[in-house]
Amino acid sequence: MTTIAITGSASGIGASTRSLLESNSVNVIGIDLHHAEIEADLSEEEERRRAVSEIINLCEGSLDGLVTSAGVSVPFKPKSMLTINWFGTVDLIRGLRETLSNSAGISHVVAISSNSTTITPNVPTSLVEACLNMDEATCYEILEKMDETQAMAIAYAASKLAVARFVRQSAPKPEWAGSNIRLNALAPGAVLTPLLEGGLNDPTFGAAIKGLPIPVGHFGEPALIAEWIQMMLSPAADFMCGSILFLDGGSDALIRPDDWPNSIQLNKNSAN
DSSP: OOEEEEEEETHHHHHHHHHHHHHHHHHHEEEEESSSEEETTSSSSHHHHHHHHHHHHHHHTSSSEEEEEEOOTSSSSHHHHHHIIIIHHHHHHOOOOOOOOHSSSSSEEEEEEOOOHHSSSTTOOHHHHHTTTTTHHHHHHHTTTOOOHHHHHHHHHHHHHHHHHHHHHTTTSTTTTGGGEEEEEEOOOEEEEOHHHHHHHHHHHHHHHOOOOOOTTTOOOOOHHHHHHHHTGGGGGGTOOOOOOEEEETTHHOOOOOSSSOOOOGGGOOOO
């Protein structure tokens, strides 16, 4: 039987993914604060290590897939967003690399990023780099220079941007692609989860969220995102490696239609 671990399995996208996978006879190991096989607070380093250890025990050392859907957004504290969205994601992915490589076939990791990576303006490169360097102290120093409202928006976008960069940088390497692990990311837009509902009701951020341009005319549904995650965990995704899949109702395409893709420039003087 296929075994998939899902962080954030008790609500939102994680819960919908769990339900869909289990309806197709997949063995799911859930990780969440409550109502999961492994109850852990991924904002704490020791808890992340414990979660990795317990996943390895429950899957008996061989894991077929991992979905990192645990995350928080505004109006959560900036530090919480960084520790859960970034450190809580990358520590589990790295900690389970060997276990994923022990799968009988190709294993798949779906890291949940966000379209905030591209539509949130002025995310400091230094903050993303500090995340990628696992420099928690520098991350907090950068955020502390901002007012709290700005820090919340920036922390969320930076944490999800770091996840996307980690996927792009790591996926093609021998220890990932060369070990039969397909590492990809999904970048949802505004999906109607309990987390988004909290943001919609927030006096500071609610109006901005409601005003986000979505060309298809409505928020996403967790069950639809789960369908794509299921595909990215399947053999249909065996040729996906380091991809970032946007599912955002067209927001990214509307806001920056010409920014991507771009040709690599080997000789700037020859580009006309």
